[in-house]
Amino acid sequence: MRSGSLERRPERIAIRAARLFDGHGPGYLLDPLVLVEAGRIVEAGSGLEPPQGVEVVDLRGLTLLPGLVDSHVHLALNATDEAVDHVTHADEAALLASMRAAAARTLAAGVTTVRDLGDRDYLSLRLREETAVDPAAGPAILASGPPITTPGGHCWFLGGEASGVDGVRAAVRERAERGADVVKVMATGGGITAGSAMHERQYGRAELRAAAEEAHRLGLPITAHAHSPEGIADVVAAGFDGIEHCTFYAEDGVRADEGLVRELAKRGVAVTLTLGALPGGPPLTPEQARQLPAFVAGLRMMRQAGVTLVCGSDSGIFAVKPHGGLAHSVAAMVDMAGLAPLDALRSATSVAARACGVGERKGTVAAGFDADLIGVQGDPLADPAALLDVRAVFRAGRRVALDEQDARGRG
Ligand SMILES: [Zn+2]
CATH class of the missing domain: 2.30.40.10 (Urease, subunit C, domain 1)
Structure with a gap:
């Protein structure tokens, strides 16, 4: 020394x-x-x-x-109940300003690394350069750019629409050329997009396989937003590295599939759960309340099967999902998914860092x-x-x- x-x-x-x-x-x-x-x-x-x-x-x-690692955020969404409207219509300067504020708030809450899984116009990559130069301005950022989605599909307003095997391959290449750290695909519908349903598949298996092949050929990890059992099975079969949400929401209710859960564990797919929210938010709808026990059973099935469970927040999408709100998700890993506090802490530190590809540094x-x-x-x-x-x-x-x-x- x-x-x-x-x-x-x-x-x-x-x-x-x-x-x-x-x-x-x-x-x-x-x-x-x-x-x-x-x-x-x-x-x-x-x-x-x-x-x-x-x-x-x-x-x-x-x-x-x-420092905590949040493997699922949206810096471009401003954590209000008008987040979709804001990200769709704000001009670039206004959007960047709100993203800088989100990054600052995230860091102040102790989250020193984030993986941004959906922005507009690749602005999170620009912010990535800013926080690399000035670490006090925000967390280290890994970013996907706009998520790849079907025309009019979940989060189409972020600008990542692509269809067909060739279209999807081209979209993956564009992200690699832009310098994205990860590829994000919307494999099923989602809650924040009008006209989209969580249980609906968006892509066929050939398109998903092409996306995964192209990403891996270019040295990029690939993760999918997937809710329904069919959508999750497609993504696993296509060779994706990660799954976001993984709720098993089917058209007729939550249906966690034991064979599929074993497959997730066997293949080492990193499942990011985005469970947390500010307390005091709107109460569950009667339908959500009815589904809750089956949803919780699915989480526990994954835990017991040894699936790699990663803690994420989905910060930005709603007012009850504030930037820097990862601690609520860590608590929910214990309360809902049944993790021991030690494993919940790991899921937001070393396990998350590994899932985000920075386990050797963070x-x-x-x-x-x-x-x-x-x-x-x-x-x-x-x-x-x-x-x-x-x-x-x-x-x-x-x-x-x-x-x-x-x-x-x-x-
Ligand atoms: Zn998300």
């Missing part, structure tokens, strides 16, 4: 905390010290002494964790990983609701000023 050097290194800091969850567990490391240099963690351990002359950040009242507190860290009040392994009380955020080794960030988030 170069600890004897007299050279001034203002970018070196040592963070102390009461305890550390490293993204894996099973428990906490007590009295941790995390040494950060040039945006990376160089050492993390218990009972270490900070090197001479290094600035020490004392968080000994807090629990330190990896979601873990260890030497060599990006210094994206948060400090929370309380004991998140006992109660994940502690993630709602974020007191410190570091992005690429820089401490984020949370008051200032709240102001930016208000836009």
